[in-house]
Structures are given as structure tokens and as C-alpha cells.
Amino acid sequence: MSSKRRRQARETSSPMSTATTPPAVSLRNVAITFGDGGSGYTAVQAIDLAAKPGEFIAIVGPTGCGKSTLLNASAGLLKPSDGQVEIFGAPLLGLNARAGYLFQQDALMPWKTALQNVAVALEPKGVSRREADQKAREWLRRLGLAAFVDRYPHMLSGGQRKRVALAQMLIRDPEILLMDEPFGPLDAQTRQIMGNLLLDLWAANRKAVLFVTHDLEEAISLADRVVVMSAGPAAGIIGEFPVTLPRPRDIAEVRLDPAFHHIHKEIWASLRTEVQKAYAQGEGASA
Amino acid sequence: MKRLKLTLLQIAVGIGFLVLWHVLTAYPILAPTRQTQFFFSTPIEVLARVWKEFASGEIWRHLGITLLETILAFAFGAGGGILFGFLFARRALLAAVFDPYIKAANALPRVVLAPIFALWFGLGIWSKVALGFTLVFFIVFFNVYQGVREVNPVVLANARMLGMNERQLLRHVYWPAALTWMFSSLHTSVGFALVGAVVGEYLGSSAGLGYKIHEAESVFDVTGVFAGMVILSVFVILIDMVVTFIERRLLVWRPAPSTNGQG
Numbered sequence: 001m002s003s004k005r006r007r008q009a010r011e012t013s014s015p016m017s018t019a020t021t022p023p024a025v026s027l028r029n030v031a032i033t034f035g036d037g038g039s040g041y042t043a044v045q046a047i048d049l050a051a052k053p054g055e056f057i058a059i060v061g062p063t064g065c066g067k068s069t070l071l072n073a074s075a076g077l078l079k080p081s082d083g084q085v086e087i088f089g090a091p092l093l094g095l096n097a098r099a100g101y102l103f104q105q106d107a108l109m110p111w112k113t114a115l116q117n118v119a120v121a122l123e124p125k126g127v128s129r130r131e132a133d134q135k136a137r138e139w140l141r142r143l144g145l146a147a148f149v150d151r152y153p154h155m156l157s158g159g160q161r162k163r164v165a166l167a168q169m170l171i172r173d174p175e176i177l178l179m180d181e182p183f184g185p186l187d188a189q190t191r192q193i194m195g196n197l198l199l200d201l202w203a204a205n206r207k208a209v210l211f212v213t214h215d216l217e218e219a220i221s222l223a224d225r226v227v228v229m230s231a232g233p234a235a236g237i238i239g240e241f242p243v244t245l246p247r248p249r250d251i252a253e254v255r256l257d258p259a260f261h262h263i264h265k266e267i268w269a270s271l272r273t274e275v276q277k278a279y280a281q282g283e284g285a286s287a
Numbered sequence: 288m289k290r291l292k293l294t295l296l297q298i299a300v301g302i303g304f305l306v307l308w309h310v311l312t313a314y315p316i317l318a319p320t321r322q323t324q325f326f327f328s329t330p331i332e333v334l335a336r337v338w339k340e341f342a343s344g345e346i347w348r349h350l351g352i353t354l355l356e357t358i359l360a361f362a363f364g365a366g367g368g369i370l371f372g373f374l375f376a377r378r379a380l381l382a383a384v385f386d387p388y389i390k391a392a393n394a395l396p397r398v399v400l401a402p403i404f405a406l407w408f409g410l411g412i413w414s415k416v417a418l419g420f421t422l423v424f425f426i427v428f429f430n431v432y433q434g435v436r437e438v439n440p441v442v443l444a445n446a447r448m449l450g451m452n453e454r455q456l457l458r459h460v461y462w463p464a465a466l467t468w469m470f471s472s473l474h475t476s477v478g479f480a481l482v483g484a485v486v487g488e489y490l491g492s493s494a495g496l497g498y499k500i501h502e503a504e505s506v507f508d509v510t511g512v513f514a515g516m517v518i519l520s521v522f523v524i525l526i527d528m529v530v531t532f533i534e535r536r537l538l539v540w541r542p543a544p545s546t547n548g549q550g
Contacts, residue, residue, distance in 0.1 A: 077444055097450060107445035111463040111540045120459055124450035152540040165445075172449065 022089030023050035024176050024208030025074050025099075030083035032069050040081075043069045045234040047083070049227060053175070054206035058219035060271060061229030062278030067212040068104070071178045074210060075101050087176070100174035102165055102182040108153045114140060114164045115149040121168045139167040143197065159190040163197070170201065177202075177209045183218070195222060195251040203248055216271065220245075220263055221254045228271050231278035239270045305330045328510040336514035346499070350522065353495045356412050356484035357526070360419025361477055365469070367420070368427025372465065375428075376435035393425045397483070401490045410492050419483025426476045427469055434468030435461050467541070470534055477530050481523060496522070 030047040033040040043066035051057050059067050072078040073085055076095040085092040087099070108117045118136035119129075127135075140149050143163040153161055162182060169177065183191045195218065202209065213219050219226045220243055228239040243263055245254055254260055311317060312329045324332075340346040375382040401418050408414040438460060446460050469476075488497025496519050503511025 075448060077448075095447060095450075099448070101445065101448040103441050103445055105441045107441045109442060109446070109459060109463070111467070112459075113540075121449045123455060123459075124452065154540070154542040168445075168449070 021053060022086070024053045024055075024088060025049075025051040025210065026084075026086040026089075027070065027073065027080075028084045028086070030070075030073060030080045030085065032066070032073060032078060033081040042081075042234045043232060044229075044236065046236050049237060051176075051208040051210060053088075053208050056202065056209040056211065056222060056224045057227060058211045058213060058223035058225070059227045059229060060213060060216055060219045060267070061235065062231045062271075062275045063214060064278060064282075065229045065232045065235040065274070067214075067229060068180050071101070071180050071210055071212055074176070075099055075178050077101075096176070098174060099176040099178050100169035100172060102162075102169050102177070102179040104181040104184050106153065106161055106165075108161060108165055108168070110153050113150050113152055114145060114156065114160075117153070117164055118167045118171055121171050125172065135171055136167070139171050140164070143167050158186050159194060162186065162194060166194075166198070166201075173205075175207055177207050177211075179209065179211045181213055182211075184213070191218070192251045198222070199247075199249060199251070216264065216267060217255060218251075220260060220267070221249060221251045226263075226267055228267060228274070231274045231281065238274065239267070241267050325507075326509065328513055332510050333513045333517060336510050337517050340514060340518065346518065349495050349499050350518070352412060353481070353484050353488065353497070353522070356415040356419065356487070356495065357477070357481045359412070359416045360483050361423055361480040363416065364420045364423025364480065365427045365476065368424045369431050369465070369469065371424075372428045372431025373435055373461070376432045376465075377461075382432075389425075389428075393429075397421045398486060398490075401487055404487070405491045415484045415487030415492065415495070418487040419480040422479040422483045423476045426472050426479060430468040430472045431465045434465035438464045467538065470538055473530050473534055474527060477526060478523070481526065485519065 027047050027049045031042060031045045033042045035041055047070060049057075049070070059070065061067050069078065073080050074087075074092075074096065076085075076092050076099075087096055109120070112120065115133065115136050118139055119132040122132040122135065137146075137149060140146060143166060145160060145163055145167070148156060148160060151160075153164070156164065165182075183194045186194060199222065209223075211219070211222060216226075223243055226241045226243060227237055228241070229235050230238045241263060245257060245259055245263075308327070308330045312320065312323045312327050314320065315323075317323065375385070397418060400421060401414070404414040404417040408417055443456070443460055446456055451459065484495065485497040485500075488495035489501045490497075492498045496515060500512055500515035500519070503509075503515060
């Protein structure tokens with residue numbers, strides 16, 4: 001019954017009024033250790049992070065700082081060794097059914113066509129085959145893939161595969177979007193196109209987003225708030241920076257805004273030492 | 288152009304071999320022709336015998352029986368291999384407990400089982416099916432086991448994030464992944480099903496290609512043995528072509544293999 005009340009609360013209040021609604025994702029004092037007890041490797045420690053419903057958060061940090069680990073904890077794919085993960089105020093048990101996850105690597109089923117890959121996402125919801133197919137077609141058309149519905153993933157380009165994966169995630173209409181360097185493997189032009197596409201989709205139907213990237217410019221141009229993590233091991237959050245650039249934004253144009261440079265400078269000042277630290281560690285490890 | 292040249296070269300090798308065979312057996316070069324023809328027959332006689340076998344129509348019965356045994360051995364072996372491959376891959380304890388026994392059973396040369404199977408199942412087709420089964424089962428079993436265990440973890444995590452339950456994961460992720468591995472070994476396992484059938488027939492039966500070859504051997508009818516081998520080779524090539532066709536139909540989603548492999 002408490003979940004029912006929560007649902008009603010969410011429906012009646014606008015997503016941006018934060019006083020009463022619990023955060024979509026809340027990590028409280030989260031630590032994640034791999035391996036057993038004393039000999040384990042602590043990836044992240046003492047993480048406190050809350051994403052309001054409809055808020056776009058970008059997480060940046062040096063490589064290997066455990067950014068993806070945080071997403072996996074929010075998705076329920078990893079159980080934190082310490083601390084709590086709460087989804088809309090309820091502790092997360094098992095997988096996070098209210099979240100969609102866009103992986104860095106190719107995660108489409110290679111034996112299914114683009115259409116089948118997207119339509120199958122509705123099967124767990126009990127949607128009929130015909131309706132699922134029809135909705136999948138609609139989504140693929142929206143993402144500019146109408147001509148490619150019957151292609152298998154290996155016949156699509158990297159950017160097209162990402163768009164299929166995006167459709168697969170969004171067709172379920174999840175309330176939280178978790179994205180792990182989703183545009184990382186793409187070339188610069190495709191990244192911009194994908195970034196603008198993501199912003200358009202998000203503006204039309206605002207979700208809480210946790211977007212992990214190593215690209216600070218991408219983070220600023222997309223997000224409402226940029227979270228900076230320190231170098232691992234036992235990485236933590238060392239700074240949070242609100243991005244007040246006006247929306248709607250164009251990924252390419254927003255970078256020319258003087259305010260963008262100002263924010264970039266400010267964040268980079270705190271990020272630089274961590275990147276150098278991570279780099280020095282990498283050098284030490286490989287020497 | 289390149290393709291044509293290759294085909295011509297392939298045909299040239301075949302004709303060269305036949306001519307060499309003919310010359311060496313038709314003329315007393317290495318030994319008197321009576322002697323060479325007893326040991327090696329002649330290509331013309333072998334081809335004439337093959338023609339006679341088909342013309343009289345008797346060979347069809349033997350071919351049919353060998354084909355039936357091959358199909359049954361493959362069907363049962365693949366079915367069992369898929370079932371146990373899935374079961375063991377999803378139940379780690381079961382796999383760990385049975386591991387040494389499976390390795391021991393697989394290490395056993397299957398030919399020694401043929402007389403036992405003849406004793407248990409008689410001289411009809413079922414003892415040959417059993418022999419083929421023991422060969423096919425392990426190939427498919429190991430491939431399916433591997434396929435299910437080595438499902439791409441990202442694809443699996445993604446499917447789970449889409450909310451799939453165990454049954455849906457089985458249907459959309461584990462099953463296709465395992466099938467891929469099984470089909471990659473399809474040529475080998477169909478080949479082994481045929482080996483089981485022919486070896487079984489050879490060791491004790493009253494029909495089939497293996498029986499035909501054994502029958503000819505027992506009366507030193509070298510022409511008959513070679514004719515049987517020619518028929519068997521063509522039979523294997525035809526089965527392999529069917530397998531390739533099925534494979535292409537079922538694995539359309541796979542990227543084309545790099546061109547340096549065999550077609």
C-alpha cells in the first residue's frame with residue numbers, strides 16, 4: 001500500500017517539485033568492494049548521490065574510477081558492500097525494474113533483427129506480439145531506422161546499433177535511464193547526432209538520467225548537473241556542478257557559449273588533478 | 288575467371304590421378320598386370336561396378352539404410368547433447384560431480400562399444416544408431432555446454448535489465464547462443480553420425496554401405512571395395528552440401544566468415 005501512495009504522489013506532483021517526491025535514484029554512503037574481505041579491491045566508497053525525477057546527471061571521472069560500478073549498483077546488477085540504494089524512496093532489492101540501461105558495449109541480441117530486438121523488450125510486460133511489433137516499428141522510425149528494421153545487428157553501423165539499443169531501452173518507458181558511456185565507441189559526428197537525438201527524446205519525456213562519460217564537454221552539453229569523481233581505488237565524489245545553460249540545447253552550438261567555457265574551466269580545475277593522479281597510477285602499474 | 292581456373296585445376300588433379308592409376312594397372316610397369324589389378328583394380332572397372340550397382344538398383348536399399356541410421360543417430364545424439372548440455376551448464380554442481388565420468392566416457396574409443404551394442408540391440412539398425420549416438424552426443428554436448436556457459440555477459444545483463452524472467456532468457460538468449468555453437472559443429476557431428484553407422488555396419492550387419500564394403504573385402508573383391516568407397520564419398524559430399532544449406536538458412540544473422548576459411 002505504501003508503494004501505491006508513492007505512485008499517486010508521483011502522478012499528482014510535477015516531476016520538478018522536489019520537496020515531497022523522493023529522488024528517483026538515491027545512493028547513500030555506498031561502497032562497493034570486489035573480492036573477499038581484507039584482500040578485496042574497493043572501487044568506490046562513501047558515495048552520496050541523488051537524482052531527482054526528470055533530472056539529467058552526468059558523471060565524469062578519470063578512467064577506472066568506478067563510474068560504471070555506480071551505474072551497476074543503481075541497476076541492481078551489483079549489490080553494494082555497504083550503504084543503501086533507494087529507488088523512488090524504496091530500497092532496491094534485486095534488479096531495478098524501473099530503470100533502463102544503455103551499455104557501452106554492443107548488447108543487442110545478434111540473432112534478432114533490429115525490429116525483433118526492440119519488440120522483445122515488451123514481452124516481459126505481457127504486451128501482445130502484434131502490438132509490440134507495431135510499437136517497435138514506430139520507435140525505429142522515430143530514430144530514423146525505418147529502412148533497417150529487418151537488418152541484423154552485424155549489418156548495421158555502430159551508430160545505428162546504438163539507436164536500436166536506445167529504442168530497445170525507451171520502448172519500455174522506464175522512469176530511470178542509466179547510460180554507461182553509450183556513445184563512447186562512436187566517431188565525433190555520430191556522437192553529436194546521437195547526443196542531440198537523446199536530448200530531443202529526453203525533452204519530450206523527461207526521465208531521471210545517470211549518464212557516465214569520460215568526455216567533459218559531452219557531460220556539460222547534455223546534463224543539468226555534472227558529478228566529478230576522484231581517481232580510484234576507493235573513489236568518491238569530489239564535486240557537483242550545476243549546469244544552467246538554457247534548454248533546448250544543440251550539442252554543437254552550446255559549446256560556443258561563453259557560459260559553457262566558464263563551467264568547463266571550473267570543472268576541469270577539479271578534474272585535472274584526479275586525471276593526473278589516475279594517469280600516474282597507470283604509469284606506476286605498467287612500469 | 289579465377290573461379291574457372293580453380294575448377295579446371297581441380298578437375299585436372301582428378302583426371303591426372305585416374306590416368307596414373309589406369310596406366311600403372313593396365314601396363315606391366317611396376318609388376319605384371321594380373322598382380323597390380325588384383326591389388327588395385329582399375330579405374331574403369333571400379334566405375335563400371337559403380338554404374339552396375341546403381342543400374343541394378345540394389346544399392347539404393349543399402350544407401351537408404353545407412354542414411355536412416357545416420358539421421359537417427361544424429362537426431363538422438365543432438366537431442367541428448369542439447370538437453371544435457373543445457374542442464375549441466377545451468378546446474379554447476381551437476382557439472383562438477385559428473386565431470387570426471389563424462390571425460391572418461393568421452394575418452395573411450397567408441398569402436399570397442401560396437402560389439403556390445405550388437406549384443407544389446409541386435410544386428411539391425413539400432414546397434415548402429417547407438418554407436419553413432421555415442422559419437423554425436425559428446426560433440427553436441429560439449430558445444431552446447433560451452434555455448435550456454437559463454438553467453439556474452441553484456442547481452443545477458445541487457446536482457447535481464449529488459450525484465451526477462453528465466454524462461455524468457457532461455458528462449459531469447461541461452462537457446463540461440465547454444466544453437467550457434469551446435470551449428471558450428473554440425474559438419475563434424477553429422478560426419479560422426481555417418482562414421483558410427485558405417486563402422487557399425489562394417490563390424491556386423493546384413494545391410495548398408497559398410498556391409499557392402501565388408502562383404503567385398505571378405506572375398507578379396509578389391510573392385511567392390513573401391514566401388515563402395517566411391518559411393519560412400521559421394522554420399523558424404525551430398526550430405527555435407529545439405530548441412531551447409533541448412534546452416535546458411537539458420538544462421539543468417541551471423542556475419543559472413545572471413546574469406547580465408549574453407550567455403
